[in-house]
Amino acid sequence: MTMKAVLASTALSLFVGVAAHAQETIDHAKAHEEFEKFRAEMEDSNPAELFALKGQELWHAKRGPKNVSLHETCDLGLGIGKLEGAYVHMPRYFKDADAVMDAERRIVWCMVEKQGFKFEDIAKKPFMGANDTQAPDITNLVTYIAEKSRNMKFAVDLKDPKVREIYEIGKEIVNYRAGPFDFACNTCHGTDGRRIRMQNLPNLAKPEGAAKGVLGWPGYRMTGGVMLTHQWRMNDCFRQQRFPEPKYASDLITALLTYMTANANGVVYKGPGIKR
Amino acid sequence: MxxxxxxxxxxxxxxxxxxxxxxxxxxxxxxxxxxxxxxxRGQAGIDRLAEDGVQAICNRTGNKPPQEIAKVLEADQMATIKWPADGKLMGDWKRGEQIAQSGRGFTWSDQPGLPVGGNCYNCHQIGPQELAYGTVGPSLLHFGKLRGYGPDMQKYVFAKIYNAKAFNLCSEMPRFGRIGALTEQQIKDLVALLLDPESPVNK
Incomplete structure (x- = not known):
């Protein structure tokens, strides 16, 4: 190797080293600020609308082994075919299922009971992954139904004793500390003004905090370009809590969603959102 | 009547x-x-849902255990601390900074095994150059400068990171040494991050 080649290769490796280092050290504070700027700008042209459109198609199409549409069979609590305001009134008690259900769980229930889909098939991959080109049908459906409650107030009926009970159970679950790190939901979300890194942590016990916890879901996430539901958010919280994985469309998730949505009662829902 | x-x-x-x-x-x-x-899922088994003694007491008392119980159990937790055989508590603050930055470990999407990050910046302000710090725990900026660099302070920091529940039974801070998240050497490096006069924390 000539002297020149050695120098060149040293320079190159130095350059590569610096470049790699630059890639590793992200200025989190700056990134947070920039993301927030774009996020606010993109609210007018939210990609979530595309998913809602797909959901609209799915809602009206005859599908599944029973070849019926959700529109002609699925009661979201206000009557079959009544979609306006359904999302902000859930979780609610459904007599036909004898259970309190959040919006996503209710739609899954309808897909299974009315259209004949298998629960296991839906639960196998209920959330959109970073490399997916399409969202699961259920995500599109939830986004569509959520869109139909835009500008309406959250109104979970705590006077219904069944709803009240699952609300109280949710309140109990958010305090439950376990796992290797001794974390509960409330380790992060039970006190005002907390942050993990730059991420603000809403206090879900209070109306303002609960509002931050429920607004913007389902949401389009710029990182990864994925559409995600409130069920997904609960799933990923448990991951970060170092807990095992919550079962999809379970009482566990409904309890948490009942707790935080009811705490946000009266807040105006702005429709599917956009997240960093 | x-x-x-x-x-x-x-x-x-x-x-x-x-x-x-x-x-x-x-x-x-x-x-x-x-x-x-x-x-x-992954490394996160169902066994993680079971409460140990400390968690059970904290869960049942709203994290405010009766003082007598707290004292007894804190002493138990103190006894779990394995002190370094070589008696040295200070490692390398530069490595400590890297450990403090890393938030990985113990989730179902993490590869099992070491090394796990300290997750420190998630909750604490530490070095002056890092602005993306959390506020769940207190600020640790100028830790040594404000509290002193002596051997007792080194012992306190080592023990606190090893098992925070030894000092405050229902502390929100994980028991990093006790659960095997951080090795003895990693904890020493974090002690140095807070207590080496050359560490940016103390500049």
Missing amino acids: KKFYLFALAFVPSLVLAEALADGVIRAKALQIIKRDFMP
């Missing part, structure tokens, strides 16, 4: 009892749901 008092006396305790029972029922149902509605 007398009759009324008797009636009230009989009635009040049973009301209180009913309320306490109702609370117990909700809690029992919550635990039942927690037991039923999780599934294992």
Whole structure:
């Protein structure tokens, strides 16, 4: 190797080293600020609308082994075919299922009971992954139904004793500390003004905090370009809590969603959102 | 009038009892749901849902255990701390900074095994150059400068990182040494991050 080649290769490796280092050290504070700027700008042209459109198609199409549409069979609590305001009134008690259900769980229930889909098939991959080109049908459906409650107030009926009970159970679950790190939901979300890194942590016990916890879901996430539901958010919280994985469309998730949505009662829902 | 008092006396305790029972029922149902509605994934098994003694006490007292119980259990936790055989508590603050930055470890999407990050910046302000710090825990900026660099302070920091529950039973901070998240060497490096006069934390 000539002297020149050695120098060149040293320079190159130095350059590569610096470049790699630059890639590793992200200025989190700056990134947070920039993301927030774009996020606010993109609210007018939210990609979530595309998913809602797909959901609209799915809602009206005859599908599944029973070849019926959700529109002609699925009661979201206000009557079959009544979609306006359904999302902000859930979780609610459904007599036909004898259970309190959040919006996503209710739609899954309808897909299974009315259209004949298998629960296991839906639960196998209920959330959109970073490399997916399409969202699961259920995500599109939830986004569509959520869109139909835009500008309406959250109104979970705590006077219904069944709803009240699952609300109280949710309140109990958010305090439950376990796992290797001794974390509960409330380790992060039970006190005002907390942050993990730059991420603000809403206090879900209070109306303002609960509002931050429920607004913007389902949401389009710029990182990864994925559409995600409130069920997904609960799933990923448990991951970060170092807990095992919550079962999809379970009482566990409904309890948490009942707790935080009811705490946000009266807040105006702005429709599917956009997240960093 | 007398009759009324008797009636009230009989009635009040049973009301209180009913309320306490109702609370117990909700809690029992919550635990039942927690037991039923999780599934294992990756390294995160169902066993993680079981409360150990400390968690059980903290969960049942709203993180405010009676002082006598707290003292006994804190002493237990203190006894779990394995002190370095070489007696040295200070490592390398530069490595400590890297450990403090890393938030990986113990989630179902993490590869099992070491090294796990300290997750420190998630909750604490530490070095002056890092602005993306959390506020769940207190600021540790100028830690040594403000509190001193002596051997007692080194012992305190080592023990606190190893097992925060030894000092405050229901502390929100994980027991990093006790659960095997951080090695002895990693904890030494974090001690140095806070207590080496050359560390940016103390500049």
